[in-house]
Amino acid sequence: MLSKKIEEALNKQLNFEIESAHIYLAMSGYFGDLGLDGFKNFFDVQYEEELAHAKKFMNFIIEKGGRVNITGFESPKNDYESIMEVFKISLEHEREVTARIYDLVDLTKEEREHSTESFLQWFVDEQVEEEATFEDIINKLKLLDGVGTYLLDRELAERTLEEIAE
Template identity: 50%
Template sequence: MNKRMEKLLNEQINLEMYSANAYWAMCSWFSDKDLDGFANYFKVQAKEELFHAEKQFNYIHDVGGKVTIGAIQQPESDFNSVLEVFEITLSHEKAVTKSIGNLIKAAFEESDFATHTFLQWFVTEQVEEEATVSQIISKLKMIGDNSSALYLLNTELAQRTFNAATGGAA
């Protein structure tokens, strides 16, 4: 495959793996506070991110490229509030969306239409991820300091599961 695209896709794999680690750290922060539903939400999120990395890994191999696994930056593990965790998550997902956008732009410039097509799945995925996180942020703002409302949201998020066949959450 095209060397520029190979390099950019490898950087994307690194970003997905960083995302998985960042969400594991958030999962741990919530587990520590016995907010198991929130912990579950981020555990599912981490699985999704590893699924994204694997999808890109497989694609690079499918088109004859080389995967290089680099060092992964250490994520934050201490947070000030539940809301802050989700605000960090949203800004991180926006950065990922931007990165996918840059990849698509590069694929177009290189006339790499296979990669261009491959990346469309991630465009849809990012829309969904940003929407889900934004909804939770809205709910948290409504909840404010009401701990019984927070407990209800915790119960709701405990229901989230990872679908290994599609890589999506339900």
């Protein structure tokens, strides 16, 4: 049995995982539009992963004799200024998810709902990975940005006054 409070909190997170999936699907669409198939693939996988998280919550609620409640969803952001912006928003989003999971764990401790607390431990660990994945890509993008600037700098250094005269 789940208390109403825990059931509602689990349903809220279940819906937030689906919302996360939509956010990443929109990002996949953005990269598809840019023709960056690798980035698109990354977010397609991320989308599937968030749906799998949602399913985990759904199955747990059912197993505990609770009632699943699917709601409407916020529209995700579909347009971005840059590749970096996409990853920065993703990292911020994952930090928000982590904060919500922690709040949920706090609630289970208050209510002495040990089985839900144990169930949530998987998500506590998963969030470490999720944040690290996006932090890692942001760091790589920063490094690549440096290389790009370096290459462009070399190219621009080749320019001579003759070219203008021609």
